[in-house]
Amino acid sequence: MEEKRKINLKSLVHEGRISYAKDYLQNAKLVLNNQFRFQHAYDMEPSPEIYQLNSWLKSPNGDPEWLYVLKRQEYLQDLLYSYLQTNEVKYLFEIKTLIFEWLKNNDMQDSIRYKTWRTIDTGIRLLNWSKPLSYLISKEIINSEEITQINDSVKRQAKYLRDNYIEKYDLSNWGVLITTGILTFSAEHPDIISSQIADWALKKLIQELKLQIDETGLQWEQSPLYFIEVFRSSLSVVASFKANGEPVPQDIIVVLKRMLQVCDYLVKPNGQLLQQGDTDSIKIDDLIATAKYLLDGQYYPDVYYDFLLISLADNAEVDFASQDLTTKKYYDSVISGNFFFKDTSKKDYWHIYNGNLGSGHGHAASGHIDLVINNEDIFLDPGRYTYVNSHERRNLKSGYSHNVVLVDNSFPTVPLNSWKFSTVVSNQRNEVQHFKKFDSVKCSYIDKKAKYIVTRYYIWIKAHEIMVVVDVVENTGKHLQSDNWIFSPMCKMKEITRSQIKISTEKNEYYLFHSLKKVEFEKQIISDRYNQLQDTFKLIISDKFENNNVSYTVIGKKDVIENVEHVNSVRNGKVDTSDIHNYGLVISLKGKKKITVDIQHQNTIKGNKLYFINNLPFYGNIGVKEGFQ
Known part of the structure; x- marks a missing residue:
């Protein structure tokens, strides 16, 4: 009673x-x-x-x-x-x-x-x-x-x-x-x-x-x-x-x-x-x-x-009533295009968004991620700052101020003023799965005007707290792909090599590995509260491509992750370089077995459908396997 x-x-x-x-x-x-x-x-x-x-x-x-x-x-x-x-x-x-x-x-x-x-x-x-x-x-x-x-x-x-x-x-x-x-x-x-x-x-x-x-x-x-x-x-x-x-x-x-x-x-x-x-x-x-x-x-x-x-x-x-202390780590809102993960014991958190714009309070952020590891903000959304129609207002609402993919330096959702947009992305699609060793969220959207498709595969490797992002851009002709990564003001960045960046916070150090060719750091405005403004940094990694491009960004703790590399696929005993059909990458860990991630974005309709990455067989849209040391 x-x-x-x-x-x-x-x-x-x-x-x-x-x-x-x-x-x-x-x-x-x-x-x-x-x-x-x-x-x-x-x-x-x-x-x-x-x-x-x-x-x-x-x-x-x-x-x-x-x-x-x-x-x-x-x-x-x-x-x-x-x-x-x-x-x-x-x-x-x-x-x-x-x-x-x-x-x-x-x-x-x-x-x-x-x-x-x-x-x-x-x-x-x-x-x-x-x-x-x-x-x-x-x-x-x-x-x-x-x-x-x-x-x-x-x-x-x-x-x-x-x-x-x-x-x-x-x-x-x-x-x-x-x-x-x-x-x-x-x-x-x-x-x-x-x-x-x-x-x-x-x-x-x-x-x-x-x-x-x-x-x-x-x-x-x-x-x-x-x-x-x-x-x-x-x-x-x-x-x-x-x-x-x-x-x-x-x-x-x-x-x-x-x-x-x-x-x-x-x-x-x-x-x-x-x-x-x-x-x-x-x-x-x-x-x-x-x-x-x-x-x-x-x-x-x-x-x-x-x-x-x-x-x-x-x-x-x-x-x-009696207190209900049971909580789930995941909350998937497919209807709104919002996906959440929250681990209260490890203090890990991510939010992925690929949904309808909503009202004038919505921002151009299709495919965006917010990432927290061990209670430290890594990737974030820089906020709103003001409702006065200004450069700051429009910039913070735009794709330039979110963790998204730009094609030819543009994003399909474009702010017109404080409350309206001149163009909006269309045909978003999302898939989410939770497995024992990893979680995956697949987001895609279409720019009808520029006639391109962007698909992002987010893979969270639970035991090692590693976020893998594989981007697929499909656009006929020659184009430029740019990925934005906006970091917390508490993060300090240092370029180790062209494909490896060290991120230092108050408590931890992280490595970010990527496969795109050009690296730039830009100042980014950020607003924790309305009418308050500060600066942080935005990492922009980019590369030219023709017709389509598959690339990766991987982030994890420095004392966990050692290296990441793209590995060519093998099919019928021969190297198959069609990344859009099969894309493999190997994550080397410190003192642990390597992890192989495989993405089969487009269906293979001719020939053998079984692919190998470092002798590990893969079939299906997303695969994650532990290999050998």
Whole structure:
């Protein structure tokens, strides 16, 4: 029989069980001085600089996103947390001041009302008002006249959201942030927003989640950050409904449990969120722990919780379940084109992407890989930096800033501006297999305009933590193939030979072997968080070819891998140099048996179909065998 239990917000606050507590307190002190820095982990467009608030209509840094974040009023959560931690009512009075400042500058005058609003910001603001307003009322910080003013504004905001909802929001994080704001506020403060609008919002949210979340639990926009926004705001509805005795529709619970299932795979071994598309490197372990509590009744006495969600769920009755500690190393989302491997014991991780572009938050990254070995980032995605239409924005969205194959210095998916693309890759296909000794992911795509096909074979050799990449490019005529490899800023590179590069990190050294002829190192911009930029390095290896080319890149630890070489195939007792039909490479290990990898990309339809690499027989698309020392 399941045990029913409640967890108490004030207890968690005073036990130090709320994540980012220091950030809340520090930010609240800034806000008391009319200073604003938007650096919450869950801010969609953070800004590290501190600005004095002089105007609600003009951005101090020229980026309109700053004003959007200002008007969402997430800093009210900082003030509420600080009140609960210190019991100082000055924080509640500041909440009141800022709510009425928004009203004064955005809603009380007919000349500006609606003109300074956006639907997404309005939905988020209603969510951020929900719990702080309850404290203002219960602690008698606001009088009946002021409550009426706020309620009238809430009614206008909710009506504005319904009246300005457009069809495309059904397939956008905007839609979810609109409807969850209405529903969370309505659950916390019944009878203010009309039942017709609340009912509409609930039906819309169910529709949005069913459309946006695929059967594997991933959100279609191809951005873990916006996955998190949809997940967290939807959990706000679950929290507020449970706390206020409203039944949560099973349709919502089913989808959110699918999202929870994939959450762990979006987090790298170092606890940081995978950067894919428009995503920042943030920690979300508090969100996952809170989601497990709200959805599965799993309670962990030694973890930190998400303040927003726990405040909304304060004293909610939850069925506590036994803790499920079983995890799988793989998560294959064929429908979205995302493949994940996560070994928590070795702290190895990889993510391979070859799927639909998604929304404007998607990046040109077909065939891209992120690679972590022993908790050290090796290959990564350099992030987003800004939404301002600029060279940096377009570059970070392009194929030039991803671990992909370029043909004739171009990639088939080309950004047009901050949000649109002029061309998009087509006909992606993926195959994935997991065997005892290795895992393989095969990705291919077509550029219809340039009429070429790229296929990437990723092979992870488990016991030795070696990643093998075999690229096949098919394009009639003479062309140039270039492979990008973007490294973590913590990596230092040294060219040993033309085909061997040493990579040094804080803890380990690695060897990268490749078969292409030209080697270049370029500076690459990288952004861990919006509005923050640093430099790293990009390795570009390239070679000219005619009609087709097969090549390899292999990376592993220096104390494991000794050498890699391409070995000609033998068929019918003779050397067969048709690499596109059979391509073999031998990986020499230190003190261990050699590993032979064989790729048969195109079917052999004439003659003997059995190939040999160093006397080892191979037949089939992908083969991995241990040879002799």
